[in-house]
Amino acid sequence: xxxxxxxxxxxxxxxxxxxxxxxxxxxxxxxxxxxxxxxxxxxxxxxxxxxxxxxxxxxxxxxxxxxxxxxxxxxxxxxxxxxxxxxxxxxxxxxxxxxxxxxxxxxxxxxxxxxxxxxxxxxxxxxxxxxxxxxxxxxxxxxxxxxxxxxxxxxxxxxxxxxxxxxxxxxxxxxxxxxxxxxxxxxxxxxxxxxxxxxxxxxxxxxxxxxxxxxxxxxxxxxxxxxxxxxxxxxxxxxxxxxxxxxxxxxxxxxxxxxxxxxxxxxxxxxxxxxxxxxxxxxxxxxxxxxxxxxxxx
Numbered sequence: 241x242x243x244x245x246x247x248x249x250x251x252x253x254x255x256x257x258x259x260x261x262x263x264x265x266x267x268x269x270x271x272x273x274x275x276x277x278x279x280x281x282x283x284x285x286x287x288x289x290x291x292x293x294x295x296x297x298x299x300x301x302x303x304x305x306x307x308x309x310x311x312x313x314x315x316x317x318x319x320x321x322x323x324x325x326x327x328x329x330x331x332x333x334x335x336x337x338x339x340x341x342x343x344x345x346x347x348x349x350x351x352x353x354x355x356x357x358x359x360x361x362x363x364x365x366x367x368x369x370x371x372x373x374x375x376x377x378x379x380x381x382x383x384x385x386x387x388x389x390x391x392x393x394x395x396x397x398x399x400x401x402x403x404x405x406x407x408x409x410x411x412x413x414x415x416x417x418x419x420x421x422x423x424x425x426x427x428x429x430x431x432x433x434x435x436x437x438x439x440x441x442x443x444x445x446x447x448x449x450x451x452x453x454x455x456x457x458x459x460x461x462x463x464x465x466x467x468x469x470x471x472x473x474x475x476x477x478x479x480x481x482x483x484x485x486x487x488x489x490x491x492x493x494x495x496x497x498x499x500x501x502x503x504x505x506x507x508x509x510x511x512x513x514x515x516x517x518x519x520x521x522x523x524x525x526x527x528x529x530x531x532x533x534x535x536x537x538x
């Protein structure tokens with residue numbers, strides 16, 4: 241096995257991550273010229289230009305992006321293996337996931353994770369859109385877009401939406417469902433299908449219903465906004481069941497059909513990192529928690 245100059249690889253990872261030779265030099269406690277020398281040595285060894293210097297700004301070339309993606313996991317594994325043998329205690333793992341899933345499902349359960357795995361140091365990176373699968377973003381991910389070369393994915397949850405309203409609004413409604421539904425404002429979430437009103441249109445279609453022209457609809461960019469509006473008696477929202485936990489006692493699920501969105505949530509990480517202790521323990525804990533709390537229920 242022929243290895244590249246490992247010090248040079250280490251310096252390259254620092255420059256690429258910090259996007260600066262000077263900041264990398266400070267982190268590595270060496271001179272900036274020493275960093276530049278190591279980068280030139282690595283580029284000469286590989287026969288590729290990895291970094292573009294534009295004044296004080298540093299960016300990756302195409303070859304640099306590919307190389308960084310490959311070496312970051314390896315450096316992390318070397319560091320963790322060395323720390324274990326030295327008897328190091330902390331195991332840090334970065335998890336990127338959607339903000340709604342983090343706020344309404346994961347964060348309320350973090351005390352259970354800490355009790356079961358006090359050695360884990362979990363860092364959360366909340367995202368609004370599908371996260372970029374890269375070690376530069378996080379060590380592992382919860383995403384509905386798992387397909388990426390070299391990555392493993394485990395199914396956690398199949399998304400379903402349920403119509404909900406506040407307890408007060410529920411008590412005010414008169415008549416039978418679903419006719420009574422049209423008395424209430426419909427709170428539409430654009431983020432789900434990227435089009436205003438599309439969530440309610442698909443929900444109605446799934447139940448063989450037609451939204452009457454006189455129905456009132458209000459629009460929200462994010463599910464957390466619509467859920468808060470429903471909580472404050474402003475109408476009926478279509479909410480993911482992972483958000484309808486027992487602690488959300490003010491929200492009532494209406495006796496109407498659910499909508500399967502077709503989105504599946506996966507735990508994703510690089511195959512080469514599956515057996516790292518921190519990732520492996522977090523992966524197992526997440527799988528057990530989702531099986532216990534997110535099994536389909538009617």
